Amino acid sequence: MDFLNALVALANFVFIPAIAYGSQLALGALGVTLIYGILRFSNFAHGDTMAIGTMFTILVTWGLQALGVSFGPLPTALLAIPFGIVLTSLLVLGTDRLVYRFYREQKAKPVILVIVSMGVMFIYNGLTRLIIGPGDQNFADGERFLISARDFKTMTGLDEGLALKSTQAITVVVAILVVALLFWFLNHTRTGKSMRAYSDNEDLALLSGINPERVVMVTWIIVAALAVVAGTLYGLDKSFKPFTYFQILLPIFASAIVGGLGSPLGAIAGGFIIAFSEVGITYAWKKVLTYMLPESLEPSGLVQLLSTDYKFAVSFVILIIVLLFRPTGLFKGKSV
Amino acid sequence: MSGGPYDDRGNHDASITNPCGMAEDDPVHAGGHEHPAPGGPFLIGEAMTGGYGRGADILHSCTIAVDRGEIAVIVGPNGAGKSTAMKAVFGMLSLREGMVRLDGEDITELSPQARVRKGMGFVPQTHNIFTSMTVEENLEMGAFIRRDDISGTMEQVFDLFPILKDKRRQAAGELSGGQRQQVAVGRALMTKPKVLMLDEPTAGVSPIVMDELFDRIIEVARTGLPVLMVEQNARQALAIADKGYVLVQGRNAHTGTGKALLADDEVRRSFLGG
Numbered sequence: 351m352d353f354l355n356a357l358v359a360l361a362n363f364v365f366i367p368a369i370a371y372g373s374q375l376a377l378g379a380l381g382v383t384l385i386y387g388i389l390r391f392s393n394f395a396h397g398d399t400m401a402i403g404t405m406f407t408i409l410v411t412w413g414l415q416a417l418g419v420s421f422g423p424l425p426t427a428l429l430a431i432p433f434g435i436v437l438t439s440l441l442v443l444g445t446d447r448l449v450y451r452f453y454r455e456q457k458a459k460p461v462i463l464v465i466v467s468m469g470v471m472f473i474y475n476g477l478t479r480l481i482i483g484p485g486d487q488n489f490a491d492g493e494r495f496l497i498s499a500r501d502f503k504t505m506t507g508l509d510e511g512l513a514l515k516s517t518q519a520i521t522v523v524v525a526i527l528v529v530a531l532l533f534w535f536l537n538h539t540r541t542g543k544s545m546r547a548y549s550d551n552e553d554l555a556l557l558s559g560i561n562p563e564r565v566v567m568v569t570w571i572i573v574a575a576l577a578v579v580a581g582t583l584y585g586l587d588k589s590f591k592p593f594t595y596f597q598i599l600l601p602i603f604a605s606a607i608v609g610g611l612g613s614p615l616g617a618i619a620g621g622f623i624i625a626f627s628e629v630g631i632t633y634a635w636k637k638v639l640t641y642m643l644p645e646s647l648e649p650s651g652l653v654q655l656l657s658t659d660y661k662f663a664v665s666f667v668i669l670i671i672v673l674l675f676r677p678t679g680l681f682k683g684k685s686v
Numbered sequence: 687m688s689g690g691p692y693d694d695r696g697n698h699d700a701s702i703t704n705p706c707g708m709a710e711d712d713p714v715h716a717g718g719h720e721h722p723a724p725g726g727p728f729l730i731g732e733a734m735t736g737g738y739g740r741g742a743d744i745l746h747s748c749t750i751a752v753d754r755g756e757i758a759v760i761v762g763p764n765g766a767g768k769s770t771a772m773k774a775v776f777g778m779l780s781l782r783e784g785m786v787r788l789d790g791e792d793i794t795e796l797s798p799q800a801r802v803r804k805g806m807g808f809v810p811q812t813h814n815i816f817t818s819m820t821v822e823e824n825l826e827m828g829a830f831i832r833r834d835d836i837s838g839t840m841e842q843v844f845d846l847f848p849i850l851k852d853k854r855r856q857a858a859g860e861l862s863g864g865q866r867q868q869v870a871v872g873r874a875l876m877t878k879p880k881v882l883m884l885d886e887p888t889a890g891v892s893p894i895v896m897d898e899l900f901d902r903i904i905e906v907a908r909t910g911l912p913v914l915m916v917e918q919n920a921r922q923a924l925a926i927a928d929k930g931y932v933l934v935q936g937r938n939a940h941t942g943t944g945k946a947l948l949a950d951d952e953v954r955r956s957f958l959g960g
Contacts, residue, residue: 392702457712458692460703540830543819547827550816552709553778557810558873559802559831561716562709612704673701 356641358510362499363637368622368629370518370587373525376621377580378598379605380532380614381573387612388549388569389450391463396573397599398474399442400581401592403574405482407434407582408489408590415491423493424520427582434582438574445470446570454566471596478592487590490517517586528579529618532572536614541568549612597662601628604665608672610679619680624665632658707813712739714777718795720804723787727751728912729806729881731775734784743782744770745936752881752914752929757907759927759944761920761957767936768916769811772885775914776808777801789880803831807879811886811916814870817859821850824858824869828876836876843872846902864895868902875906882906884915900926921958924948932957 378400385393393399410430414420421429449470453463495501496519499511536542541564548555548565556562581595588594605624609616635653643649656663672679698705726732730751737744744767752758760768773779775786777798785794788804796804816824825843829836844851847868853861858869867887874882887903888896896919904926907913917923924930927944932953940953947953 386704390704390708453692456692457709459694459697460705460708461694461697461699462692464702540826543823543827544830546819547816547823547830549707550818551707551813553711554810554813554816555827556709556711556713556798557776557802557808558827559799559877560827561799563716607701611701 352641355508355510356638358502358506358508358512359637359641362510362512364626364629364633366512366514366518368626370515370521371629372622372625373521374580374584374587374621375598375601375605375625376618377525377528377576377583378602379609379617379621380529381576381580382602382606383609383612383614383617384569384573384576386606388545389463389566391460391467392603392611393573394464394467394599395471395474396577396602397595397597398471398478398592399438399574399577400584400598401478401590401595402441402474403434403438403578404581404585404590404595405478405592406437407431407578408482408487408585410434410437411489421492423516425490425492425517425586427489427491427586428520428524431578431582434578435575438578439571442570442574443567446566475592475596478595482592484592487585489590490586492516515587517583521583521587524579524583528576532576533614535572545569600662601625601665604669608668608679610681613679613681616679616681623680624668627668628661628664631655631664632661711773711778712780714780714795714797716797716799718797718800720796721792722790723785723792724790726787726790727753729775729786729788729914731771731786732784734771734774734781734786736774736779736781736783737770738779743936745774747784748774748933748936748938749784749941750775750914750931752912754912755907755910756928757904757913757915757926758929758931759923760914760916760931760933761918761923762931762933762939763957765935766933768933769885770936771933772808772883772914772916773810776806776883802877805877805880806883807874807877807881808883809870809874809885809887811889815858815866815873817857819858820855821858821861821869822854824873825850825854825876828873831877839876839878843875846875846905847872864891864899867891867895867899871899871902871906879911881912881914884913886916886918888917888919896922921948 378396382393382396407427407430410433411427414426414430420426449466450463453466493516496514496516497512499513502512536546544560545565545568548560548562601624605620606617608623609620632654636649639649639653732749733747734745735743735747748771750760750771760771762768774781777796781794785792787793788806793801793804816827825840829839849865850868850872858866861869871887888899891899900922903913924944924947930942930944930947931938932940932947940947940950
């Protein structure tokens with residue numbers, strides 16, 4: 351019984367939250383890795399693209415709610431995501447037209463674009479705060495739990511409860527769908543293959559008649575879609591606050607680099623590695639250990655390796671370890 | 687490399703930028719138009735003068751041409767501007783003077799993509815395959831501009847290079863040097879070009895493979911496809927050439943039929959080692 355309780359506690363406090371968080375990071379890291387692979391720079395504005403995209407989704411959600419539209423037990427935000435994607439695509443395409451394209455035409459080295467993206471980041475950041483404000487916004491509606499802790503206890507008779515929030519389940523399902531769609535697109539469609547070809551060898555892509563501006567445009571649209579989906583899922587699961595989206599940039603980049611920059615598969619693996627490490631290291635293991643260990647060895651402290659305030663340090667440390675020992679990342683991305 | 691305000695000043699930190707496969711050329715911008723210019727050979731780069739970016743001229747009033755059913759070969763010492771001349775004909779660098787005509791049209795202002803659509807196929811000297819993609823995907827990308835069924839053309843390429851059929855699911859970057867060149871030529875053939883341009887197709891392959899590649903190129907030319915080719919192995923290349931160009935320092939030094947150039951004493955002494 352104690353063993354089962356330990357497992358349930360582990361699932362409830364570590365496994366399920368980390369899977370959901372990992373899916374969100376993976377979607378974010380996919381966007382970063384696509385920009386890195388195809389447009390060849392690290393897009394520091396990605397966190398704030400997620401923020402502004404989520405903001406669009408929230409505004410549309412509120413509009414839908416005001417109109418009395420609902421999605422049954424599912425959050426209305428899911429209905430608003432397509433609108434968010436369209437608005438965000440228009441925004442990033444506009445940004446590309448106004449800002450990035452100029453530097454492409456000058457044949458600017460990618461490092462210039464990195465700094466440019468930082469400028470874009472500040473603009474998006476400011477826009478988000480101007481429009482929706484810097485505070486917390488809760489926009490989740492619909493059924494809150496798939497399984498609540500109390501139901502689980504009465505169902506199984508265990509002391510520990512297992513809660514599965516509907517947003518967590520939705521996150522995982524949507525992430526799987528989006529990733530499957532993305533991989534199918536990249537590997538089996540003409541446009542997807544032309545994007546890989548452009549990433550592989552720009553000059554030869556040109557010689558094959560591939561239009562670079564079109565590749566760039568499709569990349570931005572896909573990245574915008576990934577950012578909106580990732581941001582909305584994160585916001586549904588936790589809450590929406592512009593600053594947290596700025597902060598999440600670090601674990602997202604850590605995920606992309608750990609997996610191997612430029613490798614979509616790596617971005618997903620990296621997302622889960624970072625999420626599990628972050629949750630595992632900041633979790634107080636006392637409860638699980640109490641169940642598992644004999645009474646004499648029962649821990650007196652919380653057995654929390656790091657306070658949650660320091661969770662970003664986990665990303666940093668993993669990043670440093672990977673850069674020291676496996677600079678190309680787990681899935682052989684570009685050498686860093 | 688180029689300097690200027692948008693250079694990275696020697697920063698090569700790959701953790702934030704991805705320089706692999708970046709464009710290096712300075713192609714003619716999209717949006718130009720062709721003009722009718724009847725007469726002359728099928729493809730001609732006439733009195734071409736130009737260089738990379740804002741750098742010095744590499745080509746000085748250089749002319750190369752190929753007509754239907756011919757193999758034209760460009761030879762010359764290292765740094766003579768052979769590859770540059772090929773790139774100029776394909777629009778991979780902007781000309782300062784001179785013009786390029788294809789099939790009775792002035793295409794000087796066309797971008798490389800537009801020239802592909804006009805029926806030009808080009809195999810660059812290096813980086814001429816998509817290393818991370820399979821052989822089959824490389825061929826598909828070659829046929830990117832085509833909207834019709836490409837399976838017939840792909841079969842023709844596989845007939846020409848049977849080894850590629852066996853390796854079609856393998857990443858092209860894993861193949862040997864000779865096989866990679868076959869993929870490169872195959873990729874260019876996939877558009878069903880009206881003229882094929884090859885920049886040192888035998889660079890870095892063993893002599894046996896080289897002979898084999900030459901045979902294949904002759905086979906392609908026999909189908910009536912004009913072939914314009916830069917070649918290091920001057921003697922062998924001139925032997926199969928209908929027309930030969932010897933370039934020196936970006937200028938036409940000698941022009942003639944392949945046989946005439948091979949027989950020319952001065953050409954022999956200066957470029958063919960006696």
